[in-house]
Amino acid sequence: MNQELIERLFEHVKLSLDFSYCPYSKFAVGACVLCEDGKTFVYGANVENASYGAGVCAERVAITKAVSMGRKRFMALGVMSDKGRVTPCGICRQVIREFSKDIDIFLFNPDGTFQTKSIAELLPDSFGPEDLE
Numbered sequence: 587m588n589q590e591l592i593e594r595l596f597e598h599v600k601l602s603l604d605f606s607y608c609p610y611s612k613f614a615v616g617a618c619v620l621c622e623d624g625k626t627f628v629y630g631a632n633v634e635n636a637s638y639g640a641g642v643c644a645e646r647v648a649i650t651k652a653v654s655m656g657r658k659r660f661m662a663l664g665v666m667s668d669k670g671r672v673t674p675c676g677i678c679r680q681v682i683r684e685f686s687k688d689i690d691i692f693l694f695n696p697d698g699t700f701q702t703k704s705i706a707e708l709l710p711d712s713f714g715p716e717d718l719e
């Protein structure tokens with residue numbers, strides 16, 4: 587990933603924080619996937635619910651938006667909370683893994699610095715679509 591794409595990914599993640607609906611946790615999260623074409627950014631924010639368990643994380647919102655637009659493979663996913671660096675929860679790790687085994691996951695800090703993780707690091711010895719073949 588070149589510097590320009592990383593900066594654009596960060597800008598999308600930052601903007602998506604504004605769309606978070608988090609009246610219960612007050613913990614806003616923004617996420618964005620960069621599709622395999624290297625051009626299409628699809629962002630998402632966490633969307634909570636009065637029935638707490640019905641809430642959805644930002645990462646899954648971004649991914650399900652993209653998949654339902656016909657984009658199933660991703661180069662990168664960026665994420666950040668309004669409190670700073672955040673790392674995807676277990677359910678999101680499994681959903682990321684479903685669609686991309688070689689994705690770069692950018693854990694952004696508010697100043698734009700980041701740490702990258704692979705899905706193999708976040709979800710070692712994972713179960714995925716190939717296991718059902």
Ligand SMILES: O=c1ccn([C@H]2C[C@H](O)[C@@H](CO)O2)c(=O)[nH]1
Nearest residue numbers: 611613615632643644673674675
């Ligand atoms: O990586 C994460 C971690 C948490 N959340 C959301 C879920 C919930 O709405 C709030 C507090 O857990 O943050 C995300 O969207 N992504």
Ligand SMILES: [Zn+2]
Nearest residue numbers: 643674675678
């Ligand atoms: Zn999650």
